[in-house]
Amino acid sequence: MKPTLHKGQLIRWKDDHGFGFIQPDDGSQDVFLHITGFKDVNRRPQVGDFICYQLTASKDGKLRACNASIEGVTSKFSSSAAPKKSVSRTVDKSLSLPLQTLLLSLLPGLGSIHLALTTGNPIPLILYPVMSLITFRLYADDKSRAQQGRWRRQENTLHLCEFMGGWLGAFVAQEKLRHKSSKVSYQVVFWVIAILHIVFWLDWLFFGKALINLFFGIASRG
Structure with a gap:
């Protein structure tokens, strides 16, 4: 075997x-x-x-x-072609991260601008970059703690920061720092949070807040 x-x-x-x-x-x-x-x-x-x-x-x-x-360090007896492939994959990934981040931030960004212009409420426009920066720093700190064998940040704390608008910073941290990116249970919660944000802004921009009104209508009747 x-x-x-x-x-x-x-x-x-x-x-x-x-x-x-x-x-x-x-x-x-x-x-x-x-x-x-x-x-x-x-x-x-x-x-x-x-x-x-x-x-x-x-x-x-x-x-x-x-x-x-x-990983990424070749054996002394490996062929010289291997490092070139490894470098190529690294370059491709580094180029794709900004594009992926841009695509993910498109709806929240447009929605936040639209909200600020139509209602005068700039909170989401400020909250997303601030919380993303905070969340990125928490990821970096948690990885440093893991490497040093110290007490870790609670996952609920990271998820709360993601929910409060820091999920874009969390995405960048996962890809750039290679942290929390391979734990399936964590990724499930993270992507649920990300999808909730995207659906919210999708509804705000294109569906006349139908889902938002439906939710609050059901909540008020309850």
Whole structure:
């Protein structure tokens, strides 16, 4: 049977002792990694690296990583073509992030401008960039805490900031910092929040606030 390949982020690394711990993408328990568990690579591992690895049991029966490699760092014996492909994928992704962010912010941006012009209420126009900046900083802080093994930010706090208008900043943070982007349960809640915002502005701009009036009509009758 072919060994299963796992992936996770290196959240702790003691270079002077040659060992650290990987946080698996599937959210399972942190995995011990020793420098001898690496294949030949061109540099030493660093906190924040994404590691591909297999699992093996040590003499005391505990699981540890083996046959590990650093994502994006080629083996000393790899062909010279591999780095070019990796760089190409990185460039493509960096170019697509601004475009994706622009498309996602289009409806909220237009809706906020329209609301400000028609009702004189500038709150959403101010709230979106402010909350996005706050949420991005919270993501960065939470990732830093994870890498240092400190207490983490509560997910409910991050979701509340997203709901209050910071979901665009959260999206950028997930893509740029590679944080909270692979946890399925978290992503479900995040995208529900994002879709609620988009549907709200879609209704405001194109459907004459029909869904909003329906909701408040049902709420008032209840």
